[in-house]
Amino acid sequence: MIDSNPTFRGGLFHADLPDGRSGASIKLTRTELVAEALCEGQPQFAIPLNECQLDLGGASGKMVFCRNADRSLTIFSEDPSFVAAVAQSAYGTLEAQFRSLRARRRGEANRFRVGVVAATLAFALVCVGVYFGVLAAARTAVRALPIRIDEQIGEMAIQSLVPEPRLDADHPATLLAHEIVQQLQPHAAIPEMNFRVLVVASDEVNAFALPGGQMVVYTGLLKKAESPEQIAGVIAHEMSHATLRHGLQGVSQSLGIVAAVQFLVGDLGGLVSIGSQLAQKSILTSYSRTAETEADLEGARMLHEAGIDPVAMAEFFALLEAEVGDIPDVAAWISTHPQHAQRVEDIRRLLQGLPKKQYRSLDLDLKATQQALQ
Numbered sequence: 001m002i003d004s005n006p007t008f009r010g011g012l013f014h015a016d017l018p019d020g021r022s023g024a025s026i027k028l029t030r031t032e033l034v035a036e037a038l039c040e041g042q043p044q045f046a047i048p049l050n051e052c053q054l055d056l057g058g059a060s061g062k063m064v065f066c067r068n069a070d071r072s073l074t075i076f077s078e079d080p081s082f083v084a085a086v087a088q089s090a091y092g093t094l095e096a097q098f099r100s101l102r103a104r105r106r107g108e109a110n111r112f113r114v115g116v117v118a119a120t121l122a123f124a125l126v127c128v129g130v131y132f133g134v135l136a137a138a139r140t141a142v143r144a145l146p147i148r149i150d151e152q153i154g155e156m157a158i159q160s161l162v163p164e165p166r167l168d169a170d171h172p173a174t175l176l177a178h179e180i181v182q183q184l185q186p187h188a189a190i191p192e193m194n195f196r197v198l199v200v201a202s203d204e205v206n207a208f209a210l211p212g213g214q215m216v217v218y219t220g221l222l223k224k225a226e227s228p229e230q231i232a233g234v235i236a237h238e239m240s241h242a243t244l245r246h247g248l249q250g251v252s253q254s255l256g257i258v259a260a261v262q263f264l265v266g267d268l269g270g271l272v273s274i275g276s277q278l279a280q281k282s283i284l285t286s287y288s289r290t291a292e293t294e295a296d297l298e299g300a301r302m303l304h305e306a307g308i309d310p311v312a313m314a315e316f317f318a319l320l321e322a323e324v325g326d327i328p329d330v331a332a333w334i335s336t337h338p339q340h341a342q343r344v345e346d347i348r349r350l351l352q353g354l355p356k357k358q359y360r361s362l363d364l365d366l367k368a369t370q371q372a373l374q
């Protein structure tokens with residue numbers, strides 16, 4: 001031992017030690033590495049430097065292990081000055097070992113980082129894929145669900161969403177709206193749907209559909225219309241929201257993955273309670289722009305099939321926009337149905353693709369109905 005050499009804290013592994021291991025006080029001479037075990041008897045162990053096999057490890061990757069030729073003895077330390085001292089010892093022979101060890105370790109660290117980033121990205125992609133996959137599957141599942149789910153949710157929503165007072169079933173305005181529904185029903189995508197219409201006595205220019213075929217038309221809208229065909233246009237649009245099942249799609253999209261999964265597993269009880277909750281927030285009757293366009297085009301198709309000019313629907317949009325477009329509170333229907341110019345354009349384009357047809361006028365006395373509403 002050369003006591004003038006610096007001492008490093010560390011440890012050692014050897015079969016002669018009580019537990020096979022011990023803390024150690026380590027010294028570096030010109031020719032060997034000497035470790036004095038910090039246990040009873042303080043036995044000493046040594047590894048000639050020209051025999052020393054280095055390795056890096058430990059949690060930090062900065063622990064230096066020196067093993068002898070037959071690997072029966074290992075001396076290790078994490079002391080930074082020990083690392084430097086070992087690297088400079090033995091005329092540079094160990095320094096080369098250190099360099100290759102460090103290079104290998106950097107490569108591993110880089111591969112680990114790349115692996116973590118790749119795995120994170122892959123996981124995110126899978127999550128996004130599953131999310132949209134489930135939503136898409138839920139849209140398909142919505143169409144596969146029995147119509148009675150729509151009807152149950154719609155029934156529960158009527159109380160909270162349909163304002164009072166409502167006109168009697170035999171009021172001329174109710175009869176006119178009902179007659180229009182009757183004429184359009186055979187051309188609906190789901191003709192067996194239980195379409196009904198309630199007329200609300202309110203000057204608000206508004207109309208909406210609930211899931212299951214219940215529709216609500218405000219007297220303000222009936223008074224504003226210039227022809228029964230224009231009212232037919234609005235009703236066809238609302239019937240299309242019901243047959244395209246936009247209310248249930250709204251549930252699945254607003255509540256996201258939870259409702260989507262409930263659709264997929266067919267948890268109908270859960271869905272019905274969700275639907276009744278949403279009814280209070282009107283989520284059932286405010287649709288995406290895509291849904292609005294779908295309802296326009298499906299409504300135009302129905303009108304065309306029924307022999308009613310779909311341009312009347314487009315005209316009514318234009319009329320409402322011109323008259324009340326700047327006061328959305330007056331025209332709730334307009335404010336929830338944006339971009340009218342685009343909608344009119346879309347309807348006209350659809351009609352260009354349909355076979356030419358001689359349209360009829362509806363045999364309904366709108367003037368008399370409007371007088372009954374004064």
Ligand SMILES: [Zn+2]
Pocket residue numbers: 237241287292295337
């Ligand atoms: Zn709409």
